[in-house]
Amino acid sequence: MSSAARGAGAGGVLAAFLRWREASIILVGVLLTLYFQAANDNFLSSDNLQTLSQFIAASAIIACGEIMLLICGEIDLSAGHVFALSPFLMHFANAAGAPIVPSLLLALVAAAGIGLVNGLITVKLKVPSFVTTLGTLYLLNGFTLTVSHGSPVDTGGSPGFANIMGASGYAEISWAFAIVLVMHFVLRQTRWGLHTIAAGGNLIGAAEAGIDVGRIKIGNFMLTSVLAGFTGIIEAFRIGSTDPLAGGTPIMFLAVAAGVIGGTPLAGGSGTILGGLVGAIVLGVLRDGFTLQGINAFTFDMILGGAILVAMISNIHLGRFGRGRAS
């Protein structure tokens, strides 16, 4: 360990904290929370915390997938539309007579299939994922609107099941935390995570070492689709109705933004799942805080844009001092 960590006192602790990759963005989150609480007593009320947690959960879960893809050098623009389609697939299976749990699993398998298609087109046919998933984005959007006739349906399922899946206050954020923890473990402690980093860091080198980089990429496309589909389903349970216009590009970009603000560069080869969660929290705090203050969505978008730019600039330039690893 460094001398800073050994040197006792606040200075040493602060220095150690700042070497931690996610530190600066956590600091921003804490400052924003203090600011919004000072501006409005209701910010930390339990009602609002619940709303806030729901803002955060969806983008945090999808961010886990997008971060894995960004690390191995890819992106999935269609995730928000898998989000919209999956609860419909569950609904149709359920309406056709399948019980709710198999219906849900069926929808997730279909989501995995979409990820497989994204992955195969990108890896085998060598179409850049930005273009592949732009194509599937439109395909899925048109498909969902067609099969749903453009109108929402009831989500279904027993109230007890709906509560577990997302309807009760903190169900969604609990799912999000659980998934983030598992994905953090997968990235930092498993072969899959290591090979994902290797594929993004040095594609040819990883292949020369014998890693099947195509399999890694396709697997991460499937993972992202399943996570996005699952998120669409728990959102449908929370709201109680399944809307063909839910999710879409806004939730996908929010998830990518959470990853990027949290410290995952678009260039691939490195990234952090915990940072993605923190990024999602900061974006949720910003949006919810401004909503409470009566600032509208247009302003939020401007602030979001600024936040992405500031995060990227500081990532690139501040990242040079003390790049310690969180692992």
Added chain:
Amino acid sequence: MTTLLRATDITRQFGSVTALDGVSLHLEPGEILGILGDNGAGKSTLMKILTGYQPPSSGQIWIDGAEVALRSVDHARSLGIECVYQDLALVNGLSVTHNLFLNREILRGFPPFMLDNPAMRRRAREILDDIGVNIPSVDLEVERLSGGQRQAIAVARAVGSAARILLLDEPLAAMGARESALIIDLIQRLKGRGDMAIIMIMHNYAQTLEIADRIMLMQHGTVTYEGRAAETSVSELMEIVRRGYRAARSA
């Protein structure tokens, strides 16, 4: 003793480019074969075929007297072939340890897919100490190492394995005198083990004649000279290279 590795009539086309045009070689146990040749002669391509990274367009490969079709890097590795590529194949953002164990990680027994980082770190330290490579910490990301240190890590990766056939594509490129000496010493110690055979691609003729037992010269995808190092001189090789160059120009 059976020939460890034999390749006959290997060809490789890249579209209209013929990178290899009927190359044959053999490698005996405990021997160092040095391959020399111009840029673009096909040396790295030959190497990549022998490691299973690329298939040949035609030709046969035998290991221990049995013909094999190398399906993948993993397949070649399971037959005891290990390689240090010219581009080193290191992943910059990963630590020295993770690079050393890339794609042959030590896993915990339970859960079965979990990395055993402490064990890999310990083993990495041992391997590096054993071969005398001076790296301050095995947790450093390799992008922070010098060119020579990176090269040493790439060699150590191959050496730390159970390889019997070691392929080195320009192992001394970008090395200072001290690091070169270190790698040469390492190669000679590996040779001393007796069970290992090494092919090394080199650019420095005099150095190669000193280290290798046998020399092959490649030009435009073919072998234009082969002989024992002790019976070969630099001037002789230079003459062949010059002749090839003049022939290419007048063609």
